Amino acid sequence: QVQLQESGPGLVKPSQTLSLTCTVSGGSISSGGYYWSWIRQHPGKGLEWIGYIYYSGSTYYNPSLKSRVTISVDTSKNQFSLKLSSVTAADTAVYYCARGLLPQLWFDPWGQGTLVTVSS
Amino acid sequence: QSVLTQPPSASGTPGQRVTISCSGSSSNIGSNYVYWYQQLPGTAPKLLIYRNNQRPSGVPDRFSGSKSGTSASLAISGLRSEDEADYYCAAWDDSLSGGEVFGGGTKLTVL
Numbered sequence A: 001q002v003q004l005q006e007s008g009p010g011l012v013k014p015s016q017t018l019s020l021t022c023t024v025s026g027g028s029i030s031s032g033g034y035y036w037s038w039i040r041q042h043p044g045k046g047l048e049w050i051g052y053i054y055y056s057g058s059t060y061y062n063p064s065l066k067s068r069v070t071i072s073v074d075t076s077k078n079q080f081s082l083k084l085s086s087v088t089a090a091d092t093a094v095y096y097c098a099r100g101l102l103p104q105l106w107f108d109p110w111g112q113g114t115l116v117t118v119s120s
Numbered sequence B: 001q002s003v004l005t006q007p008p009s010a011s012g013t014p015g016q017r018v019t020i021s022c023s024g025s026s027s028n029i030g031s032n033y034v035y036w037y038q039q040l041p042g043t044a045p046k047l048l049i050y051r052n053n054q055r056p057s058g059v060p061d062r063f064s065g066s067k068s069g070t071s072a073s074l075a076i077s078g079l080r081s082e083d084e085a086d087y088y089c090a091a092w093d094d095s096l097s098g099g100e101v102f103g104g105g106t107k108l109t110v111l
Helices: none
Strands: A003-007 A018-025 A035-041 A047-053 A059-061 A069-074 A079-084 A093-101 A106-110 A114-118 B009-012 B018-023 B034-039 B046-049 B063-068 B071-076 B085-093 B099-102 B106-110
Touching: A003 A093, A003 A106, A018 A035, A018 A093, A018 A114, A035 A069, A035 A106, A047 A069, A047 A079, A047 A093, A047 B099, A059 A069, A079 A093, A106 B034, A106 B046, B009 B018, B018 B085, B018 B106, B034 B063, B046 B063, B071 B085
Parallel strands: B009 B106
Antiparallel strands: A003 A018, A018 A079, A035 A047, A035 A093, A047 A059, A069 A079, A093 A106, A093 A114, B018 B071, B034 B046, B034 B085, B063 B071, B085 B099, B085 B106
């Protein structure tokens, strides 16, 4: 079955760019029909959807984060990535990647998540 | 605060039936499917209910979902200790500031 695994730095300095990669195994990103997504969870808080990318490269971002977010896909490596610019302490969170399905976007399965702390 | 409103906590004793509510608006729950996720302590969320009331394979039929108007509910019958977790509702929001929105989560305690 499909599995997802996040990777990237656990510590990012304020004002810098957070970069994470999600590696998909057990299935091909290029197979279509899925919307590869990023979701985050602030410590002790609820879930916040960041955005998704389709294998063709089309994207859709959370309007509240849109100005700082870029999601890209590398089908040759079966990976997709998240970049969040100009980070502050408010971006400290556990970041999850997930496979998104329609209608109206739902997520299954999820990666295990990775904690990113923004601090100098 | 979250676009979808859930009670922060719920509790029950083993064997009881518990319901968790999720309130939204016409732009999200009122016009789109509702999804539920279970997050066991220290783990990633897992899909529990999709398209309002459908269970993925492997999810016990003790879990059920329903929707009416701009609200939805998750019911857990025959409560078990392993059901102690955080539960989140989610839906697509059609408004200009929308996208996928989640509830704030409900922490279920099995007494």
